[in-house]
Every structure is written in structure tokens, then in C-alpha cells.
Amino acid sequence: MQWSEVIDNPYFKNLPFKQHGYETPYSHSPELCIEIVSPFSIKILTYSDV
Structure with missing residues (x-):
């Protein structure tokens, strides 16, 4: 999932x-x-957390 898809997704916005x-x-x-x-x-995790 791209960052723009997260921003545009109403569940995540x-x-x-x-x-x-x-x-x-x-x-x-x-x-x-x-x-x-x-x-x-x-x-929500960043790659530095995993």
C-alpha cells in the first residue's frame, strides 16, 4: 500500500x-x-520497529 493510498483511504485519513x-x-x-x-x-509500525 502506498502512502497516498493510506492518506486517501477514509478509514485511515x-x-x-x-x-x-x-x-x-x-x-x-x-x-x-x-x-x-x-x-x-x-x-502502525515503522521498519525500524520490526
């Missing part, structure tokens, strides 16, 4: 997301892993 990312000369993109535990519990 109102959540307090923090962008964690890295920069290279070729990219500027957050690396996110979203684990949906239940419809009411969404766990």
Missing part, C-alpha cells in the same frame, strides 16, 4: 499518522507497515 521516512538522492518516501488487528485497533 483521520488517524494521527506520523510520517517516518528517509531521503536518498532518488527518493523521498516514508516506510510504513500498517497492521490491522481489528477494525477498531490499527497498529
